[in-house]
Amino acid sequence: MDMNAYLSMFIDESNDHLQALNENLLRLEGDPEDLSIVQNIFRSAHTLKGMSATMGFEDLASLTHEMENVLDLVRNNKLKMDSFIFDTLFKGLDALESMVQDIIGGGTGKADVTEIVKSLKAIEKGEHKSQAAAPAASAGSAGSSNSSALLDEFQTSVLLQSIESGHSVYHIVVTVREDCLLKAARAYMVFDFLERSGEVVKSIPSVQDIEQEKFDNSFTVFTISNINEQELRKGIESVSEIAGCEIIGLDSETLKQISSGTGTGAAKPDLASEAKPQPEAAQQISAARSQTAATAAPAAAPASSGATGGGGAASRTIRVDIERLDALMNLFSELLIDRVRLEQLASEVKSTELSETVEHMSRVSGDLQNIVLKLRMVPVESVFNRFPRMVRDLAKSLDKKVELIITGAETELDRTVIDEIGDPLVHLLRNSLDHGIESVADRIAAGKPETGIVHLRAFHSGNHVFIEVEEDGKGINRDKVKEIAVKNGVVTAEEAKRLNDSEINMLIFAPGFSTADKISDISGRGVGLDVVRTKITSLGGNVTIDSEPGRGTKFSIQLPLTLSIISAMLVKLGDEKYAIPLSSIVETGIIRKEQIRNIHGNLMIEYRGSVIPVVSLSQVLQSPSYSEEDEAETEIVVIRKGDKQGAIMVDEFIGQSEIVLKSLGKYLTNIPAVSGATILGDGQVALIIDPNALIK
Amino acid sequence: MGEEIKVIVFGLANEEYGIEVEKVRTIERMIPITRVPKTPAFIKGVINLRGVVLPVIDLRGRFNLEESEPTDSSRIIIVAVNDLEVGFVVDAANDVIDIDTDSIDSPPEVVGGIKAKYLHGVAKIGDNRLLIMLNLAEVLNKNEIIQLEQLED
Numbered sequence: 001m002d003m004n005a006y007l008s009m010f011i012d013e014s015n016d017h018l019q020a021l022n023e024n025l026l027r028l029e030g031d032p033e034d035l036s037i038v039q040n041i042f043r044s045a046h047t048l049k050g051m052s053a054t055m056g057f058e059d060l061a062s063l064t065h066e067m068e069n070v071l072d073l074v075r076n077n078k079l080k081m082d083s084f085i086f087d088t089l090f091k092g093l094d095a096l097e098s099m100v101q102d103i104i105g106g107g108t109g110k111a112d113v114t115e116i117v118k119s120l121k122a123i124e125k126g127e128h129k130s131q132a133a134a135p136a137a138s139a140g141s142a143g144s145s146n147s148s149a150l151l152d153e154f155q156t157s158v159l160l161q162s163i164e165s166g167h168s169v170y171h172i173v174v175t176v177r178e179d180c181l182l183k184a185a186r187a188y189m190v191f192d193f194l195e196r197s198g199e200v201v202k203s204i205p206s207v208q209d210i211e212q213e214k215f216d217n218s219f220t221v222f223t224i225s226n227i228n229e230q231e232l233r234k235g236i237e238s239v240s241e242i243a244g245c246e247i248i249g250l251d252s253e254t255l256k257q258i259s260s261g262t263g264t265g266a267a268k269p270d271l272a273s274e275a276k277p278q279p280e281a282a283q284q285i286s287a288a289r290s291q292t293a294a295t296a297a298p299a300a301a302p303a304s305s306g307a308t309g310g311g312g313a314a315s316r317t318i319r320v321d322i323e324r325l326d327a328l329m330n331l332f333s334e335l336l337i338d339r340v341r342l343e344q345l346a347s348e349v350k351s352t353e354l355s356e357t358v359e360h361m362s363r364v365s366g367d368l369q370n371i372v373l374k375l376r377m378v379p380v381e382s383v384f385n386r387f388p389r390m391v392r393d394l395a396k397s398l399d400k401k402v403e404l405i406i407t408g409a410e411t412e413l414d415r416t417v418i419d420e421i422g423d424p425l426v427h428l429l430r431n432s433l434d435h436g437i438e439s440v441a442d443r444i445a446a447g448k449p450e451t452g453i454v455h456l457r458a459f460h461s462g463n464h465v466f467i468e469v470e471e472d473g474k475g476i477n478r479d480k481v482k483e484i485a486v487k488n489g490v491v492t493a494e495e496a497k498r499l500n501d502s503e504i505n506m507l508i509f510a511p512g513f514s515t516a517d518k519i520s521d522i523s524g525r526g527v528g529l530d531v532v533r534t535k536i537t538s539l540g541g542n543v544t545i546d547s548e549p550g551r552g553t554k555f556s557i558q559l560p561l562t563l564s565i566i567s568a569m570l571v572k573l574g575d576e577k578y579a580i581p582l583s584s585i586v587e588t589g590i591i592r593k594e595q596i597r598n599i600h601g602n603l604m605i606e607y608r609g610s611v612i613p614v615v616s617l618s619q620v621l622q623s624p625s626y627s628e629e630d631e632a633e634t635e636i637v638v639i640r641k642g643d644k645q646g647a648i649m650v651d652e653f654i655g656q657s658e659i660v661l662k663s664l665g666k667y668l669t670n671i672p673a674v675s676g677a678t679i680l681g682d683g684q685v686a687l688i689i690d691p692n693a694l695i696k
Numbered sequence: 697m698g699e700e701i702k703v704i705v706f707g708l709a710n711e712e713y714g715i716e717v718e719k720v721r722t723i724e725r726m727i728p729i730t731r732v733p734k735t736p737a738f739i740k741g742v743i744n745l746r747g748v749v750l751p752v753i754d755l756r757g758r759f760n761l762e763e764s765e766p767t768d769s770s771r772i773i774i775v776a777v778n779d780l781e782v783g784f785v786v787d788a789a790n791d792v793i794d795i796d797t798d799s800i801d802s803p804p805e806v807v808g809g810i811k812a813k814y815l816h817g818v819a820k821i822g823d824n825r826l827l828i829m830l831n832l833a834e835v836l837n838k839n840e841i842i843q844l845e846q847l848e849d
Contacts, residue, residue, distance in 0.1 A: 334747045576731065621733040662749040664732070664742060667780050667836065672734050677742055677749045685730040685744045 007103075010055050012319060014100045017048045019385060021093055025086065026388050032081045035074075042071045048096070057109040060099050066120040067092045073124065088119045090389075155202050155222070162224045163252050167198070170225055170232060173246040175218040180241040184213045189239045191221075197235065198225030217243070222250075322415065325375055329564060332372045333660035333679075336565070339365050340657065340681035369658075373565065377412035380458045380467070383422045384409045387429060387456060394433045401451040402437055404429075408458035413465050417559055420539055421467070424532040428469045428555050429454065431529060436473030436553050446550065448472065465561060470554040476547040478504045488513060505545040509533040537692060540583070564661055568678070568688065569637065570654035573618050574625025577686040578650075579659050579678055584691035586638040586645060588653060593632055605647055607638065614647045615694050620673050626651045639691040646695040661688065698797030703819075705791040705827060706773060709761045713786075714795070714819065714827045721774040721781065723789045726766050740785060745774065752783040758835060759814065777832040793827075795819050800829055 021044045028037045045068045052060035067089060073079035095113050103109040159169050174190055176183050187210045194200050200207075202222040205215050225232060229247050236245045339362060346358040384406050395402040413421070437443075437452035444450055455470040481504055482496045490510040491499070499507075507513060511530040536543050540560045547553040560566070560583060568579040569588070596614055597604050603614040614636070618626050628634040628649045636647040659678040662685075664671065675690035703714040704723070722745075729741040729752050738757030742749050752772060756763050769788040774781065800817040816829035 330747060337747070623733075624731070664749060665751055665781060667751045667782050668732060668735065668739070668742070671732060674732065677730070679744045679747065679749070683744055684728055685742045685749055687730065687732065687742075 006055065010051055011100065011104050013051060014048060014103075017044045017051075018093065018097055018100065020044045021048075022389050023385065025089060025093070026392065028081065029086055029392070035077075038071060038075045042068065042075050045071060052109075057099070057103060059110050059113060060096060060103075063092055063095060063099075063113045063117060066117050066124075070120055070123050079123070085123055088116065088123060090393075092116050092120065158201055159222065159224065159250070160252055163250070167224050167226060168228065169250045170223050170229065171220070171248045171250055172223060172232070172236070173218055173220050174236060175243040175245065177241045177243045178217055180217075182241075183215070183217075184211050186239055186241050187211075187215075187219060190236055190242065193235045193239065194221065194223050194225070194232075197227045197232070198223055320375075325415075329372060329376065332368065333565070333662075335365060336369065336658065336660055337679050337681060337683070341683075344681050369565065373414075374412075376415045376564070378415050378418045379409060380411050380413050380418065380421075380465075381409035383418055383425065384456060384458070386422075387425070390426065391429060391433065391454065394430065398433060399439065400433065400437055401440055402433055402454060403451050404454050404456060406456045411458035411460060411465060413559065414561065414564065416564070417465075417539055420535060421557075421559070424535045424557070425456075425467065425469070427529065427532045428557075429456070432469055432471040432473065432553070432555075436471040436475075438474050442474075446474075460561075465559045467557040467559065468554055469557075470552060472552040475549040475551055475553055476505055476508065476545070477549065481505075481507050485510065485513060502545070505547055508545070509543065540581070565658055566661060568657060568659045570657055570659075570680070570686065571617075571635075571637065571650040572626075572652040572654055573621065573623045574651060576621075576623060576625065577654065577680065577684070578617070578621075579657075579686050579688045580637055580639070580648070580691060581688065582656065584639045584641065586640050588635065588637050590633055591636055591647075593634070605636075607645070607647065610645075612638070612645045612647055613696070614649060616649050617689070617694075618649070618651070620694065639695065641692045641695040644695050648689075648691075648694060659686075659688070698799075700794050700796060703793055703795055703827065703829070704773065704789065705793060706771070706786040707788040707790060708755055708759075708786050712790070712825065712827050714793075714829045715773070715775060715832065717792060719775050719777055719832055721776050724772045724774065724783070726770050726772065726785075743772065743783060745783070748781075750774065750781055750783050752785060754785045755835075756785075756787075775832060777836055780836055782836060793821065795821060795827065803828070 021041055024037050024041045024044070028034065028041065031037065045064050049061050049064035049068060052058075052064065070079065070085065070089070074081055074085075079085070092113075095111060095116055099109045099111050102111070163169050172194075174187070176186055180186055191200060191203075191207070191210075200221050200223045203210065204220040209215060210219055227235075229249060233245060233247055236242060339358075342358050343362065346355045387406070388404055391402055391404040432454050437454070438446065438448075440450045443452065453472050455468065457466075457468040457470070459466055478501060482499070485491050485504075485507045486493050486496050490507060490513055496504075509529050509532070513530070533543050536557055536559070542558040544556045544558075545553065546556070567582040569582055569585055570577055570579050572578075591605055595605055597606075599611075603616075604611045605614050616628060617623070618628060628651070634649045635651070635653060636649055638645060638647050640646075657680075659680075662677045662679065664674070664677055673690055673693045674687045675693075676688045677685050678688055680686050702717040704717055704720050706713055706715070724743075724745065727743055729743050731741040732739065732751070738754050740752045740754050740757075742751050754763060755761075764787075766785065767787070771786055771789040772783040773786055773789060774783050799821070800819045802817050803812045803815040804818075814831055814834050816831045819827040819829055821827055
């Protein structure tokens with residue numbers, strides 16, 4: 001039975017549950033009395049525990065188990081939530097998330113969660129000590145409350161009794177040689193020997209696991225024996241392929257310490273290293289798993305149905321591997337190229353029947369294009385949903401009061417954009433919290449409510465999606481921005497005087513700029529905003545800032561709906577063809593040579609009342625077969641980048657066309673003024689011009 | 697006895713070269729190549745290989761051999777190494793043969809004007825046929841290209 005088949009399902013569902021846990025915990029923090037939320041949290045945690053135990057991720061299962069114990073007490077009104085519990089639960093969630101990430105990355109999902117488990121236990125024990133009924137009420141939690149101990153109560157009492165009746169009790173760590181081929185068999189021989197000379201009370205991992213070779217190179221046993229330490233050692237080491245064993249005789253004192261799970265570290269360091277959290281429950285589950293892997297399938301199924309039940313109404317969707325969608329997209333692009341070719345042929349052949357068929361095919365493929373593109377659209381929610389948590393933690397660490405209001409989370413964006421937009425938004429939100437929103441004292445002094453509000457909005461407009469981050473903080477201090485920009489050499493003092501308000505705002509995106517008086521963990525190293533703008537520009541988007549001193553700042557990000565199929569203008573340079581994205585084109589025109597003026601070595605033209613620079617595309621691209629020098633009149637394409645405009649001289653316009661973006665591959669990277677390639681109707685490759693690189 | 701490996705044999709400026717067959721995706725006849733500006737001269741440009749845009753390198757140019765016009769026998773060999781997919785323009789692709797890894801000797805300093813680091817070795821086939829085995833990873837080494845570009849600037 002191949003567990004890998006279930007791994008992707010496990011990962012998807014764990015992510016869903018972790019997200020649900022995160023959201024519900026946040027909701028609960030806002031409304032700690034609402035026990036129905038606790039129920040939801042409990043259900044998610046429980047399912048997660050079951051799934052991870054089934055998949056054999058024991059650390060994951062054990063940590064979830066501890067969290068579940070705490071939640072169980074809350075659910076049964078035995079424990080009141082307080083901020084310490086919330087923080088601990090959140091920390092636990094973070095640890096779970098990183099474990100799942102590790103599993104996604106091909107790891108084993110192992111992590112050291114001792115600290116968190118300890119805190120969870122402290123909560124669990126410390127709080128319900130006064131309520132004597134609690135252990136009886138929830139047998140599950142009572143049974144596991146000493147789960148970090150190596151021995152349960154029963155085993156301890158057995159061992160204690162044997163010590164009292166004069167038998168020797170040993171803690172033995174047996175190490176198998178690394179090159180041992182039959183670990184389970186060797187372990188069996190050791191057990192066989194121990195059983196002959198006494199009784200094995202407890203083994204870590206469990207006997208079942210050892211039989212299945214589910215242990216590394218060593219295992220630990222507690223045994224009651226009627227022979228002495230030397231004989232034991234001799235007996236164990238006589239088994240072949242055993243590297244060695246460590247035998248420690250136990251008296252009733254050390255035994256008590258081990259069983260209570262505390263003080264072990266001080267008494268016996270080598271035992272403490274064994275005392276990593278391995279709750280009984282998780283072990284039993286994992287043992288059950290190993291008995292027959294086939295049960296994995298039915299076990300996973302109820303888990304997932306439980307998940308949908310807990311998460312509210314199930315929508316009729318299926319999970320599709322993203323690679324299949326990419327393959328579909330690629331195939332569709334092929335089709336699109338053929339369609340363009342067919343359209344050309346049909347217009348040449350001039351057969352009505354052919355033209356009609358081709359037209360019909362064009363319409364169908366147009367619809368198909370819409371659907372294929374829609375398939376790749378993902379609600380921006382998948383990025384937004386981690387922000388409430390982030391803002392909460394940030395606000396806490398900054399000691400500010402902040403409320404995050406998200407609107408338009410259902411707005412859809414192309415998957416490629418979604419994958420890239422997360423980091424820039426994190427930067428902007430951090431920036432808003434750190435630099436925008438004032439401290440509580442400052443806000444009260446300014447006559448504002450003490451809780452700052454950050455709006456995160458997403459909405460469609462035309463062929464673009466806008467994402468806005470707006471806060472009601474102190475706004476951008478333009479004088480200070482100017483001062484720093486001049487000091488850091490971003491602009492000269494002369495230039496700074498001539499800048500208007502919005503240009504000054506944009507200075508904060510300049511590389512190496514930072515207005516923070518002191519560098520904080522959150523932002524203020526002067527790298528963030530620069531990176532934000534670069535990233536968004538590389539996605540074909542744009543950022544603008546609106547800011548009013550004392551009233552707040554708004555960052556607006558404009559993004560294209562999709563990155564895979566765009567409208568473009570095809571132009572010719574001699575016998576070469578290039579594509580210019582339509583989104584950057586303002587208009588096209590023709591100018592005469594004498595209209596081009598040379599101002600300080602820069603070519604400029606007058607265009608609609610302003611003077612804009614002219615760029616020779618043939619020079620930029622070192623065109624071998626065309627130069628506008630030879631022509632009296634030349635075609636221009638006016639392009640824009642933000643507020644700036646520029647004209648590009650080309651040879652000839654071919655026309656407008658839908659083009660499919662293709663990358664140039666990993667071998668050709670960072671080619672100036674070229675953003676990618678596309679395949680034309682005749683099968684030839686045309687390069688796509690990056691207009692942003694042409695406007696300085 | 698060493699291992700038997702299958703090798704694609706191609707011709708370049710009067711010499712015969714070999715590439716392990718598993719590194720070769722396909723061999724194509726010459727197809728139109730779109731020039732990419734501001735790249736080293738040996739990068740001929742990009743081609744459309746069944747919907748995928750791939751860069752094409754002129755191996756003559758890469759090894760500083762004299763460049764020549766493509767002929768009817770010219771081929772583009774598409775190779776894939778370390779997740780790079782690249783086409784090589786060669787004079788001719790002749791043959792697939794089995795060679796014994798034992799028959800590959802370490803290369804002399806310079807073979808046919810090509811530096812030894814681009815080569816795995818030289819294989820002797822039959823009595824007087826020599827096959828120069830290419831070290832593709834080194835041929836496609838991008839660090840060197842960056843250095844080349846800096847020299848040109």
